[in-house]
Amino acid sequence: MEAKTLDDRQSLSQSQFSFTITRVAVAQISHSLGFRSSQSSALEALTRLATLYLQTLSKYAASRAASCGRTRCNILDISAALEDIQSPLGFLGASAFSQNLLRSSLLKQLRQFVNRTRELPFAKPIACRRRENLAPVSWKSDSSVNAIRGAEIPKWLPEFPTVGTEEELKIDSEERYWERRRKDECKAADRGKEVETSSNMEKEKVLPWRRERVKFKVGMKKTKGNVGMDLKSREDGDYRGKSANLDNRDCRRRISELGKENQSRGNAIENGMWKFSQIDHDGC
C-alpha cells in the first residue's frame, strides 16, 4: 500500500501536487470552523476557488508593479490588488481614491483577522523536491554542464549560457570563441609571423595589429586620362595628389601602379581606341 501511494505521489504532476496540498489546507480551515465532513465536490470547488483567488491576487499585484516599471512587488501592490478584488463587494474607504494604500481598511481587516484567529499551521510537512535532485535541463546530449533551473521555467525555453573558463567547460579547441581566435591571430601578426594557408601554401603578409592612421581626400578633378583620384602624373613616378597624405608604403605603391595604368589608358583614349565600358574601376 505504501509503495502504491509513493508511486501515485510521484506520478502527480506539479499542478496536481499543489492542488492536493491546497485541498488539505482548505479542509483544515473548514474543520476548524465547525464542519465535521464535506462532500468531495464541495471541497474540490472550494479548493479551486482558493487557488483562483491566490493566483488572481498575485496577478493583480504583478500587473500593478509592471505598470509602475518595477519587476518586484511590494506591499503597495498587494494592497492595491486586495482593493481591486474587493471592489465589486465594496469595503470601507472604497470611495476615497486619494487615500494612502498603506492606510487601506483591508489591511486593517487582515490585522484583526490575524489577532483573533488561532494559528493553524499545515498538517504535515511538505515533501518538497529539492532543486539538486531535479533532472538537469540541457539541449545537448553530451553536455558536461548540468543546467539546473526552477520548475516554473518552461522546458521549451533554451538554457542559459554557460559561464566559466575553457578548462572548466571543457570546450574543444575547435569550438573556441571567435574573439579568442582573432586575438591569437593578431598577436601572431604583431610578432611579424607569416601565416601559411594549408590550401594555397603561399606567403600571406598579415597586417600589423596597430597601424598608422591613413588620411586621404578623394577629388573629382578629371585630368586627361585620369579617373577618380586627383593624381598628377609625373615622370619620376612619385604619384601623389595635391591633398594626398600617404604614409603607408603599400598604398603608395598601389597608387603609383594606378597612375601608370591611367597614363596608359589616357594614351588609348587619345588614340580613340578605348571604350568607357572597359574602364577598370579597381583602385587602391
Place this chain on the structure above:
Amino acid sequence: MNHVQQQSDGRKDEESALTEFLASLMDYTPTFPDELVEHYMAKSGFQCPDVRLIRLVAVATQKFVSEVATDALQHCKARQSAVVKDKRDKQGKDKRLILTMEDLSKALREYGVNLKHPEYFAESPSTGMDPASRDE
C-alpha cells in the same frame, strides 16, 4: 499647524502599526504553506523575495476561504434548524455539519460566484436525495 501635526502623527502611528503587523507575520504561521503560496505566485508572475509579503498573501487567502466557509456554515445551520423543528426525534443525529454543494453555492452567490450543479435526468423522483428524506 496643529491639525497638520495631528495628521502626520496619525500617519506615523498607522505606519508603525503596519510595520508591527508585518513583523508579527513572521511569528504567525498561515494554514497555506509558504512554498505553496510561492508556487502559485510564481505562476502568476509575482516576484518578491520578502517572506512577509508571501505570508500576507497567504493570510489574505486564508481569510477569504474562512469567510466563505463561515457563510456556508451559517446556511447549513439554518437549514438544519428548519428541519429539526419538524423532526425533533432525530435531533441527536443531525448535529454533524457537512459542507455541501448546496450551502456552498448559496454562500458564494453573495461573492458573485455562480456554483451550480448541472441538471441531470434521473430514473425516479427520489434518486439522489438523502436517505433521511427518502423514507418519506
